[in-house]
Amino acid sequence: MKKKSNLSFLLEVSGKEKIKLYIAAIFSVISSLLGIAPYIFMYNIILEIFKTSVDYEKIKSMAIIVGVIVVARMVIFLASGVFSHVAAYTILYELRMKAINHISKLNMGFFTGHTIGEIKKTINEDVEKLENFIAHQIPDLASAVITPIVVITYLLYLNWKLALVLCIPIVLGFILQMSMFRGMEGMSNQYHALLKKLNATIIQYINGMNVMKAFNLSAKSFKNYKDTTKEYADYWIEMTMAYSPKYAIFLVLIDSGLLFMIPIGGIMLLNQTINVSTYIIFLILSSNFLISFKQLLEFGAQFSLLLEGAGKVREILKKEQQVKGNRRLNEKIKGKIEFNNITFKYDKEEVIKNLSLTIEPNSIVALVGPSGSGKTTLGQLVGRFWDVKEGSITIDGINIKEIKMEDLMDNVSFVFQNVFMLHDTIAENIKMGSNKSTEEIIEASKKAQIHDFIMSLPNGYDTLLGEEGIKLSGGEKQRISIARAILKDSPIIILDEVTSYSDVENESKIQQALRTLLRGKTAIIIAHRLYTIKNADKIVVLNEGEIVEQGTHDFLMNKKGLYRHLWDLYDYEVLEVERGA
Numbered sequence: 001m002k003k004k005s006n007l008s009f010l011l012e013v014s015g016k017e018k019i020k021l022y023i024a025a026i027f028s029v030i031s032s033l034l035g036i037a038p039y040i041f042m043y044n045i046i047l048e049i050f051k052t053s054v055d056y057e058k059i060k061s062m063a064i065i066v067g068v069i070v071v072a073r074m075v076i077f078l079a080s081g082v083f084s085h086v087a088a089y090t091i092l093y094e095l096r097m098k099a100i101n102h103i104s105k106l107n108m109g110f111f112t113g114h115t116i117g118e119i120k121k122t123i124n125e126d127v128e129k130l131e132n133f134i135a136h137q138i139p140d141l142a143s144a145v146i147t148p149i150v151v152i153t154y155l156l157y158l159n160w161k162l163a164l165v166l167c168i169p170i171v172l173g174f175i176l177q178m179s180m181f182r183g184m185e186g187m188s189n190q191y192h193a194l195l196k197k198l199n200a201t202i203i204q205y206i207n208g209m210n211v212m213k214a215f216n217l218s219a220k221s222f223k224n225y226k227d228t229t230k231e232y233a234d235y236w237i238e239m240t241m242a243y244s245p246k247y248a249i250f251l252v253l254i255d256s257g258l259l260f261m262i263p264i265g266g267i268m269l270l271n272q273t274i275n276v277s278t279y280i281i282f283l284i285l286s287s288n289f290l291i292s293f294k295q296l297l298e299f300g301a302q303f304s305l306l307l308e309g310a311g312k313v314r315e316i317l318k319k320e321q322q323v324k325g326n327r328r329l330n331e332k333i334k335g336k337i338e339f340n341n342i343t344f345k346y347d348k349e350e351v352i353k354n355l356s357l358t359i360e361p362n363s364i365v366a367l368v369g370p371s372g373s374g375k376t377t378l379g380q381l382v383g384r385f386w387d388v389k390e391g392s393i394t395i396d397g398i399n400i401k402e403i404k405m406e407d408l409m410d411n412v413s414f415v416f417q418n419v420f421m422l423h424d425t426i427a428e429n430i431k432m433g434s435n436k437s438t439e440e441i442i443e444a445s446k447k448a449q450i451h452d453f454i455m456s457l458p459n460g461y462d463t464l465l466g467e468e469g470i471k472l473s474g475g476e477k478q479r480i481s482i483a484r485a486i487l488k489d490s491p492i493i494i495l496d497e498v499t500s501y502s503d504v505e506n507e508s509k510i511q512q513a514l515r516t517l518l519r520g521k522t523a524i525i526i527a528h529r530l531y532t533i534k535n536a537d538k539i540v541v542l543n544e545g546e547i548v549e550q551g552t553h554d555f556l557m558n559k560k561g562l563y564r565h566l567w568d569l570y571d572y573e574v575l576e577v578e579r580g581a
């Protein structure tokens with residue numbers, strides 16, 4: 001069912017190109033039928049040569065016709081290729097545009113994590129693979145279907161009994177292949193599961209190489225890789241052993257069509273049920289029929305694989321698009337954020353449960369809680385990285401789903417650990433497409449404690465970042481992202497606090513930069529280091545997606561609940577580190 005819908009999806013996307021595909025398929029069928037014609041003429045020429053009085057004029061005209069057919073076949077084959085290739089590249093373009101258009105309307109959260117690599121692979125490689133299917137396989141498939149039908153119809157017309165003889169091994173082979181497919185389903189599922197495991201192990205082995213080395217786990221990781229590879233190889237052997245005999249019988253059966261034909265046709269010839277010319281035509285066309293038929297069965301086996309790219313694009317297109325807001329935020333907003341009974345889940349499990357929270361304008365709220373309690377998720381929900389299905393989030397009383405996305409982004413800044421750097425100059429990386437002046441960029445960089453570092457570079461603010469440019473340390477990247485946020489000057493800041501600093505100097509600079517950034521703003525700090533948020537206006541303690549406590553540091557310490565417990569753990573860890581040092 002999946003195969004069929006992938007094909008119909010592809011045809012649906014083909015739009016106007018469909019007609020070109022049909023023309024390519026028709027030309028391919030004609031060219032393949034023309035491929036049979038010379039054999040028939042050759043047979044007639046041989047018959048003529050063996051006659052007592054040879055008609056050379058007839059042979060000459062037949063030879064000319066063969067020449068014309070060969071040239072015509074070439075031209076038609078070429079035309080089929082041109083049509084199918086033009087259609088293929090147009091369809092590939094349409095598919096890519098459809099996917100990109102859809103992606104641009106998805107929630108930002110879609111782009112977090114590993115999905116970026118997968119999207120790139122789908123749009124680049126998986127879609128490209130369809131070129132082969134559309135430009136080559138569709139015309140070939142058409143001729144593989146039509147040619148055997150035309151040939152067998154003609155043979156049935158010539159002598160239906162002998163034509164049925166040709167069908168016996170094919171029917172047997174077909175039954176055998178059906179039984180093979182049925183048995184293979186379970187094995188093929190296991191094979192795909194193993195392939196997935198192998199891919200994951202390879203990625204983990206390569207990506208985690210540095211960590212493995214640092215923890216002296218290389219040998220263990222390599223063993224894991226080796227075991228999975230061996231398991232995969234063993235399974236291949238098992239599958240081959242199970243199906244090779246059946247497949248071999250199937251191939252022999254298909255090829256044995258002629259073996260049935262020659263003796264039975266011979267007997268019929270001796271009985272004078274058929275004449276010699278019918279017998280020879282049968283011999284010539286049978287092999288042609290069998291070749292096309294075998295080609296058709298091979299297509300069947302590869303079909304789902306060939307259409308994989310279309311399936312991947314369909315998966316992207318199935319992702320729900322973001323609800324578009326149209327409300328403009330013209331006047332400067334105050335920055336009051338309210339979460340009203342929100343419940344949110346990524347997949348099945350709720351990670352935020354019926355949560356309500358009000359964040360007053362110009363106040364700093366820190367989110368704390370055990371790992372996985374939902375701190376990052378809550379912060380990201382304000383920027384519509386994902387949309388809540390139940391409840392609502394408002395800014396100054398307006399549901400964020402109603403606000404125009406550009407306006408929401410103008411009013412909310414994110415300072416995350418994972419800082420993305422454009423392959424551009426430092427100035428552009430701070431400006432991020434805005435029309436701020438150089439003076440303003442320098443001012444923001446000074447406040448972000450990164451100006452002196454930038455000035456120490458040979459090209460200052462014009463220094464290139466990225467692949468061919470200079471590389472920045474984690475702390476420097478963090479300060480550039482703070483400079484971006486200072487320059488943007490949005491009333492709301494969502495800050496994912498850094499978990500570790502490269503050195504003390506970096507840490508104190510970042511803390512100072514953050515103090516400047518947060519002055520007069522509404523801020524949500526996703527806190528990992530408790531001592532940095534002691535002075536927050538409100539500390540919200542999350543546990544399993546629910547608020548379990550909220551208040552100031554002193555209030556919560558006295559309450560002796562989860563917050564106090566987290567501090568005890570934190571103090572203990574710090575003490576341990578100091579002891580270690």
Ligand SMILES: Nc1ncnc2c1ncn2[C@@H]1O[C@H](COP(=O)(O)OP(=O)(O)OP(=O)(O)O)[C@@H](O)[C@H]1O
Pocket residue numbers: 112113346347351369370371372373374375376377378
């Ligand atoms: N993109 C995602 N897709 C699916 N599940 C996710 C995704 N991001 C987070 N989760 C899950 O949601 C839950 C809350 O995660 P979240 O990152 O919000 O917690 P956190 O409190 O910020 O954790 P930490 O302190 O470790 O960063 C976790 O169970 C996590 O596994």
